[in-house]
Amino acid sequence: MDKNILLDIHDLHASVDGKEILKGINLRVNEGEVHAIMGPNGSGKSTLSMVLAGAPGYSVTAGSVDFHGKQLLELSPEDRSHEGLFLSFQYPVEIPGVSMVNFMRAAVNEKRKYFNEPQLSASDFLKLMRQKRAIVELDNKLASRSVNEGFSGGEKKRNEIFQMAVLEPRLSILDETDSGLDIDALRIVAGGVNKLKTDRNATIVITHYQRLLDYIKPDFVHVLYKGRIVKTAGPELALELEEKGYDWLKQNENQD
């Protein structure tokens, strides 16, 4: 049986402050797949994730993104979330004064409202929180604090995966989720991502290093360089990159 296409990026160009960063990205992600996007610093990896999530300050100058039949770029950031897109931030934002509980309650209920479903009752909501916290072993104490405020680096990343677990996205983009994690935290975070994997959803893992890919096994590895995907292969590409670095790819690319 053919897999359904979840995300189809076609010739995507985007710029920041008038400077073109993405120069024609093409990428197709099917349900059930894990894609890794690797590449040297400044190649446009984070820009791609921010553009897909709809961050202000990034302007799309050409191209299209189809997300299970919807034109993703026409949706507001909140509607992209409702439609099943989730970005795990490289730098999760601290929001003093907004408690995790209120934050998640708002997120859950706004999504339900979007699909004309009734608001979750207080007890059902708390039950949901308890279940999802267990997936990333997030301490209950953090739930009563302000969003990400005073969280350690590891706690912030676990909190991202916790939110992902609650929102049950169709497509998760993990932007440098491994940065700032020690080996134990990395295992917990990766374990959480793997537990959430189904044959209906998909994951894009953006990373510098092979390390995270030992825990989250990709089906495809893409190399992003100077705003374009210059190479796509199976998981063995990540190992090759780890061994040789990016220079051999850069040389190939620059010869073209």
Added chain:
Amino acid sequence: MGSLSQYTDIYRDHREALDGHSDPVINAMRAEAYEALKGKELPDRHTEGYEKTSIEEMMAPDFGLNINRVNIPVDVAASFHCGVPNMSTLLGIVVNDSFHPVGTMLSRLPDGVIYGSLAKAAAEHPELVGRYYGKVASLDSATTALNTMLVQDGVFIYVPKSVALEKPLQLVNIFSSPTPLMAIRRVLIVMEEGASAQLLVCDHTQDCAQKYLSSQIVEIALNANSRLDYYDLEESGEGTARCSSIYARQESGSSLLINGMTLSCGNTRNDYAIEIAGDGCDTLLAGMAIASGHQHIDNNSSVNHRGSHCHSRQLFKYVLDDDASGAFEGGIVVNEGAVMTEAYQSDRNLLASTGAKMHTKPQLLIYCDDVKCSHGATTGQLDQEALFYMRSRGIGEKMARTMLMQAFMSEVIDTVRMEGLRERLHMLVEKRFHGQQSFCGDCASGCASVKKQ
């Protein structure tokens, strides 16, 4: 000719009526106040400290004064009910300027505690009231002198030595008049040595379409080691103008919390003048201002350190939307001899629209070595990164903005030490930012039932 003359005329022409419906202790100050006003004008935008609020203009219309004190609907008090859950208070109501105890309040006051009409207290305890009345406030201020010249009644609160009032006192100021009205109100609070109390003052307008003006002077005398938590909550209509001054004098070891919260208003000017006379005092002056439409809020503070080893903190936050305007001028003065002072001031403001305006002017004057002082003022917009983070989790822009504005104010609300009130305030602020009428639930129904009568 400024608008002050219409008030001095009233004094000259109606001296007998003013005196006749008040008490000799209050009447005794009128002449001095009148003298203090000679050659003065009410402050306008050219007056230093009033650049953004003209009292001259605020007081120019002829609002009408009820100096013969007729038609005071005393049944208002009986029907009033403040429904803040988990908060049981000893409640008194000031309708325009006259005090009414609610229910069995008076019989529930501990021995020696006085909470009632200022004129009545002055008649019963002339020596006590005379010792403090007009002694904390300064007649150098034209608005204070005007109030002193014309005031006839108000509220007196007295907590005797070492008495700790367990239940909070609540004072609800209501305007009730079918025609425009000016109310001249006065509150005198005396905390004897080691006494402690909490007071919640709620300012309401019953008929938001009507034009009202209030001149309110509060004098607080904190004797040694006494403590007062004073919450001042304004929820009035756009037609209401408020000119309020709170004066406090702190003796050694006393502790004062003032939290002035403006949830809705018309044109409001609040002055805070805190004189820290004794050593080892603690002062927290907080303010929260939320304004939309064409509402205007101007807070002016001055914390004057004279004693040593005192700690003061000022925290003011504004959220201004639509075409609302705000002003803040905050002063700290550390006088010679006020060694080991710690004095901090922070004013942070959010502009939620391009039409909203904020003017802030922090000031710090230090005449003493060996002190720790700081002040800071910021005016900005909502954190765009936080806003995007929330939207990326599916929280719509409007709700995300509301949540962030609420979060911004939580720092001020959390200074409230009465738990029931704190929770209620979080809710009221949430409703306010959602654009709903914020008039507190049962309290509004109380007003509604008054209206029907």
